[in-house]
Amino acid sequence: MARKLRMGMIGGGIGSFIGDVHRKAAAIDGMINLVCGAFSSNAEKSKKSGQKLFLSDDRCYGSFEEMITAEKNLPKGERMDFVSIVTPNYMHFEPAKLALENGFHVVCDKPMTLTMEEAIELEKIVEKTGKLFALTHNYTGHPMVKQAKAMVANGDLGKIRKIQVQYLQGWLSTAVEKTGQKQASWRTNPKKSGIGGALGDIGTHAENLVEYITGLRIKEIAADLGVFGEDRVLDDDGNILLRMENGAKGTMSISQIALGEENNLAIKVYGEKASLEWQQENPNQLITRWLAQPVKVFTPNGNDLYEEALNVSRIPAGHPEGYLEAFATIYKNFATHLMAVRDGRDIENPDYPTVKDGVRGMQFIYAAVKSDKNNSTWTKFN
């Protein structure tokens, strides 16, 4: 009998935002069971979280090292297949390295690592161990993002000329990190977050989305970062010019002090033949504009879509899928790949972000910080 994949989680104790998201996303398509976790570095807390998740105490560990060792020693029919790492940035590299080197596949949140050095080393470890590695750039899981990518790839837009991307949030408008809010606390702390603040947390999503949809690499950027929150040291705002490898130009606006914005990731791509627009807060529309035709609006499972979009639409048109479903698509594609590997089958073009996307994201953060320090001088990264 075929069996579901077994997932162990690192981080994500009850009350965490992103741990819960990963669990729900992993559950939706019925391919993955959560079987164990190191939900906290406090063994008691880890068990408490595990209980609420209906796990037995003996699969709730007090550290990722303990979990990886213990699971490795379980019989093959019981032990976890992969780990999902949902800790703050500074706790990505070590568990990922240990898991990979002990034979476990990895799903990891973004940005991939705390530093560039870690990112480069992690890429090597993935290559060396041959294990699968997925990075949860979840927004690429939306059907309309797949449609957008397919339209560009098929030449519907012609040569790309201009890009506008923004990722605007307002939740750091006030100094919430001083109120003990956990999310804010580590994200504004360079020891836990790295050299980028908003850059790492949301900027990498914007960067990844641009390159994913257009199939083009950003060649250089000129960045003007803002640090508006009282006593903050990391950027909470960024205004960035883009130059793409093909000569296209653009702007990126990111912020966590854009008061009142909830999670406003949006992108516009203008080509010589057509243009497209997608907004995360209204993800089930892809607005397209044309030289000599009226505006056309595509919807998941709607008319006239490419296979790439149809493949990831779960329910009929008009039944909105959202954030969790797109996130689930990353897990689903990863699980599909992993099941194939497990069964000794091949799979063509597994479609989920990899360690290479993670390295790219770190390059983006570093280039932006460098440009900003040089008064927004154009700075290459590739």
Next chain:
Amino acid sequence: MARKLRMGMIGGGIGSFIGDVHRKAAAIDGMINLVCGAFSSNAEKSKKSGQKLFLSDDRCYGSFEEMITAEKNLPKGERMDFVSIVTPNYMHFEPAKLALENGFHVVCDKPMTLTMEEAIELEKIVEKTGKLFALTHNYTGHPMVKQAKAMVANGDLGKIRKIQVQYLQGWLSTAVEKTGQKQASWRTNPKKSGIGGALGDIGTHAENLVEYITGLRIKEIAADLGVFGEDRVLDDDGNILLRMENGAKGTMSISQIALGEENNLAIKVYGEKASLEWQQENPNQLITRWLAQPVKVFTPNGNDLYEEALNVSRIPAGHPEGYLEAFATIYKNFATHLMAVRDGRDIENPDYPTVKDGVRGMQFIYAAVKSDKNNSTWTKFN
């Protein structure tokens, strides 16, 4: 150790629309495991479906009778806790009755039964057996629908005066039932669907939503049904006047031949002090209008919400939840209730649609058909 609930499914073989929806919805919150199913009346097909769902063959049954008998004979620690019935309308009553009478709780798709007689009998069986019964009027699971209901209940709108509700689809614009499309085939067949076509499939959702949000009962309706599809015998369109118990008036427009509409369920409620508007295709907004203030737009986990809305918002504002999440909320609230019952705890106001909503839906269908036959004469139901 606390444990997840065990679900058995009746109907919903691989390829079915709504079975897959129920499975995903039941999975999202990690409280329910699918453990068995009678996915088809063909035992082989049932097993094949089960395999794709990672079930063992011995828990895949060729009939609901077989499943209920077999599961009843399993040890308490293994047998299913409840069944989820996702068959066409004519196959709701018998499995529900058998499950209830054999000690299993029930989740059932809508409309509840094929006939009014069945509905009334089922209500009695639920009362007699004391088992839990949830009807999946899934749209009531949306955070913004909860907010709407809470606003009315708290008197924010004042006395309700006017209601507009619509549920518009276009997928039966052409005679797709003649192409062998399964969904269309049974829904246009009175033997499988009952006396209502669009009335039962989507009209009951509209009726339920009106009463859920306003807390008012519809007193009487004047219905003009349409049968536009070639050779059809059941309504595929309806235009209905509403009179509410408190004197409010309104219109209901439902259709499955509203070409190009995807799943356009929408409601407007106008009171003496304020008004509200909600649209299923853009479910994460509740638009409210006021006598002397600007339009205010509420969002899940956004500012200034009632507890009822906050309680069912899973992720931060701006991360859209959709159809599956609202559906999941029905399962979650049902599961929460069932776990409490299992553990001998009480629960206040479990918030999910019950057998009474199911009876109400059947009354609506019958009243609409009767009014239509009498050239749209006002027809009471209550």
Next chain:
Amino acid sequence: MARKLRMGMIGGGIGSFIGDVHRKAAAIDGMINLVCGAFSSNAEKSKKSGQKLFLSDDRCYGSFEEMITAEKNLPKGERMDFVSIVTPNYMHFEPAKLALENGFHVVCDKPMTLTMEEAIELEKIVEKTGKLFALTHNYTGHPMVKQAKAMVANGDLGKIRKIQVQYLQGWLSTAVEKTGQKQASWRTNPKKSGIGGALGDIGTHAENLVEYITGLRIKEIAADLGVFGEDRVLDDDGNILLRMENGAKGTMSISQIALGEENNLAIKVYGEKASLEWQQENPNQLITRWLAQPVKVFTPNGNDLYEEALNVSRIPAGHPEGYLEAFATIYKNFATHLMAVRDGRDIENPDYPTVKDGVRGMQFIYAAVKSDKNNSTWTKFN
């Protein structure tokens, strides 16, 4: 030298809503000069209004009778060409009749008259005198309404099956007529407004828009009128079922107690091949839906329009035209016709609402009131 047309106004003293609208609408396209007016039945007030409009005192009259007589006696090169009647409903018939019988063309606000009898007589007078008569069903002047009409006429939608129309306002939610508000005062007074309240004021617009766009006549209606405002005698709300001459069905919802609604006139028309949607508050979009193509959104002067829409778009796409411009199009088309008549030229299909539309509107009001009195019995009008 060609010359502008000379307009005299009846009603519309400074401070009135609709008089000002007519003046601005008549001015926009530079074809019409306001030369005189009977702005008030008080000669002094009329002069005061005229002064603010830069008119000389001797062209400001204390009654329409005085104006028509005096203007008739002016030399041909000075006297007004037509009158614009912008008084409350009960003051439409007499001035229109007198103007027509004294050789003046007429623009008249809607509903056309106070009673059905007046409407029928006015139709005869127009026929007898051969003068031009325009009724300001202004919403038919929008480019996207013209496009909608052209699409239906060209068969793009196929046979029409379903119609939804609504005209929702909230300004009579409270008893503003008791505060001395002039607009509310006469509109809620049957002596000045006729037997219809909201029916006449906005219902006739909805009725006219349905027939204008679809090219179909409404065959019968079933109306449930509401009188919600304290001490009101005329309807301030209406819920109406529609049956069209071709078998299409639909709903009409009108209200002036739909709290918070500003001027929400909107229509959806569903055909066998395509569908369309237009909203007055966002008038520069026509949303169309198709069997096998994505949603297409048309815009004034945008791509792929019919001539009928292009002809009435004044400025490039993306430069929104609004209420006044659509209103101006009625005046422009009337003026174009009148100039042609003046110059002895012919004109094909002058496109503005006529006395026949006025009669049709009165029939609608009477049928709705009759149906409502008979507990929403289907009532024919044609």
Next chain:
Amino acid sequence: MARKLRMGMIGGGIGSFIGDVHRKAAAIDGMINLVCGAFSSNAEKSKKSGQKLFLSDDRCYGSFEEMITAEKNLPKGERMDFVSIVTPNYMHFEPAKLALENGFHVVCDKPMTLTMEEAIELEKIVEKTGKLFALTHNYTGHPMVKQAKAMVANGDLGKIRKIQVQYLQGWLSTAVEKTGQKQASWRTNPKKSGIGGALGDIGTHAENLVEYITGLRIKEIAADLGVFGEDRVLDDDGNILLRMENGAKGTMSISQIALGEENNLAIKVYGEKASLEWQQENPNQLITRWLAQPVKVFTPNGNDLYEEALNVSRIPAGHPEGYLEAFATIYKNFATHLMAVRDGRDIENPDYPTVKDGVRGMQFIYAAVKSDKNNSTWTKFN
């Protein structure tokens, strides 16, 4: 008797886009009569245009010099009061100078002049002659722009932190200037347009809108201009970073090759206490976001507006005003000022763009071009 103002037009022959806009805008509020024009440098063509505008031949001139001289010699009761200059950029300065120096007030299209030198000189001439000078930055005439400005001025947003502004058009996506299209031809020609292409045509609107709403000056910019159209020499695209005098940061994206965009001017302003968003293509909404309240949407003549917005709303809420009405507000405020001056009255804070805004616009163009030439180095202007 009070009298209307008399306007002479320079440029704007029949068929021109902006001449027609100016005429309609000047006509709407009934304060201005067009009495003469130098519509073309070809006297015959000028007369032909005049005839279509119902002007007598003797008031249609073959050059602006001829017009100014001739009108000056007319009796005071006949001669024009002011000129409206609607020619391409290179033909602004000379006619403005001549008009001012001969006692005529001036309305002038933007950008104000061909060169910076002209701008500075024109400012001096305006000061010296004491005549009124209005620059048609028409978008500042919208009620919701007035509301936005008033909200910032009243401190509703707190300190401004971030700005996003865009002005996107697609009409130069292809080389339309090679097809003989007049608008495109002069706008892409540096001899007629100046050193800025899109910068002058639309960038100055964006720059003006930012400073108008926020009441803050842009301190420096870093610009990356694009020249995408075949054989073009002037920018048709620009991506610009902004730093405001108060420390706020932002992005500006302008384009005339943003294929499919019609006239998408939009601005977002984020403060420490609230934020606002306005879009020209949907101008009758002002979306505002708050720390602890739901999103509020303001509308012209809607609830809770500042006087500044109410003052320029012509018709009741829900009756959309558009591009022409906002343009008309510039003329109306200019005319109100001019009538006051004429009558020897004072006026407080006349609200229309002046020669100073024109100088500011030229500074913006020059700074952007300079920054771009220096590989996007931060460049001050003030």
